[in-house]
Structures are given as C-alpha cells and as structure tokens.
C-alpha cells in the first residue's frame with residue numbers, strides 16, 4: 001500500500017501521476033481537513049473534494065477546485081438575498097456539500113461520508129480525512145485571527161502572517177485507519193502540498209507525527225517550493241511569517257525528523273548538498289507537473305526514491 005499525505009491542488013495533480021503507475025486499490029490518501037468550513041450551513045471540505053474531483057476527471061482545471069462547466073444559479077440567488085459571495089460554490093458542487101452535510105447530520109462520520117462520495121465518483125483509492133473531529137486552521141494577523149479561508153479566499157492573503165493555529169487539534173484523533181495505514185505502508189509520500197497548512201495540519205493531529213517517526217516505511221517528500229516560490233498558493237507568506245526560509249531547504253527542515261528522501265526541482269539542484277547536510281538524501285528532478293507525462297514521471301521518481309518499482 002502506498003500512503004500519500006495530501007492537501008489540495010498540488011496533491012491532486014501528484015495523485016493523477018500516481019494512479020497512472022499504481023493500481024488505485026493500492027493507494028491510501030490521508031487528506032487535510034483544516035481548511036474545512038461551513039458555508040450557508042453546509043460542511044465544505046475543499047481539499048478532500050479537490051482530490052476527489054480531480055481523480056474523477058471532473059475538476060474545473062482553470063480554478064483547481066469545483067466541477068467543470070458548473071453553473072452558479074444558487075450563489076446568484078443567495079447573493080440576491082444579501083449573502084456574501086466570496087467563497088464561490090457551483091450548483092453541482094453544492095450538491096456534494098448538501099449530501100455531505102445531510103449524512104453528517106444523520107450521524108455518519110466524516111470518514112464515512114468521504115468514502116461515500118469517493119464511491120459516488122467511482123474512485124478505487126482509499127481516501128481518509130486526517131481526523132473525524134473538527135479542526136480549523138486559523139491565521140493570526142495584525143487584523144485579528146482569521147479562518148484560513150477568510151485569510152486566503154476573502155482577503156486574498158494580504159495580511160501579514162504572525163502565527164498559524166490549528167484550532168481543535170488537541171482534541172482530535174486520527175481518523176480510523178490512518179495510523180494503521182502509516183504503520184503498514186510500503187511507502188509514505190508527502191505530496192507537493194503546502195508544508196504549513198496542508199501537510200503541517202495533518203502532522204499536528206496527535207499521533208500522526210509520532211507514527212511517521214516510528215514507522216519502518218520509507219518516507220519521501222516532494223517540495224512544493226521551486227526557486228524560492230510556490231507554484232500556487234500562500235506557502236511563501238506562511239513560511240516567511242513563521243520565520244522559515246522559503247525554499248526547498250525550508251520545506252526539508254519541516255520534515256527533517258522523519259524524512260528519508262527529499263525530492264526537489266532540478267532548478268534547485270544547487271540546494272541538494274544543503275539538504276543532505278540535514279541528513280536527508282536528496283534528488284533533484286523535474287517536479288513541475290505540466291501534463292500527464294510529467295505527473296507520471298514525478299510519481300515514478302518518488303516511488304523509486306522509496307525503493308519501489310512498478
């Protein structure tokens with residue numbers, strides 16, 4: 001079994017490569033739920049949905065989220081009623097959130113609902129939320145403590161980052177299957193996702209970091225930072241706000257106490273020795289996932305780094 005720790009867009013694209021090489025029933029994805037939030041009374045799980053929609057081939061690729069060719073009639077009507085429209089939800093996408101919320105209100109866990117949605121989209125992978133308990137990523141800024149969606153989507157990352165909090169994480173437990181998956185994996189791959197608010201959130205769930213420390217599985221991470229900047233998203237602002245170096249070295253430092261191999265972009269090949277000085281063998285290769293071939297090539301390289309061949 002290959003286990004992948006995943007955020008949203010970067011992870012989903014990496015997984016598109018992995019499923020070209022590894023049968024879906026040999027892949028377990030552990031997804032970030034710190035970005036989850038209620039909108040209009042509905043439970044939205046952005047990262048789990050991005051992974052599901054992307055692997056199902058229905059994602060709106062121009063946004064990286066939502067469903068391709070969706071309509072926005074419900075949002076239009078909601079804004080006429082005076083509701084905010086900073087977090088856009090298409091009509092078909094809303095059906096996912098209504099379905100999820102309905103099942104949660106009937107007493108199902110987030111794991112059960114996520115598995116139901118996975119099946120609705122005919123995916124063969126196992127998709128586990130990091131936890132079934134509510135955890136909310138908050139960004140501390142001079143303007144106050146903002147929910148991550150408010151910081152990123154509503155205010156477009158303009159605020160200075162002073163701290164990042166995972167509200168509720170101390171009371172959270174890894175979702176059923178998460179710790180066993182980490183213990184029994186043939187390899188654990190950290191997707192090129194935000195190291196603070198995607199992978200970092202997963203690592204903050206009590207028990208997960210220790211499981212990575214204790215597992216005998218090979219752990220390989222792909223840097224989402226290339227040439228000192230993320231391809232997308234606020235990883236640079238979050239890392240610098242927390243006093244970290246915004247580079248593949250900074251990413252490697254986040255994972256140094258359990259990581260076996262780091263994969264960085266070939267543009268950053270000059271950083272290999274600096275990361276290896278941390279005690280982490282490092283491979284420089286193309287990590288920009290432009291098309292199906294480059295996604296598959298990166299997945300193959302990552303599996304090879306873990307000592308597996310397919």
Ligand code: GDP
Nearest residue numbers: 007008009010011192193194198224230231289
């Ligand atoms: P989010 O929740 O949608 O922001 O999802 P992630 O945390 O999974 O993805 C954001 C990260 O993915 C950013 O830091 C990007 O730099 C990274 N990313 C996106 N596309 C690529 C790519 O093609 N290659 C690499 N190496 N990183 C990527």
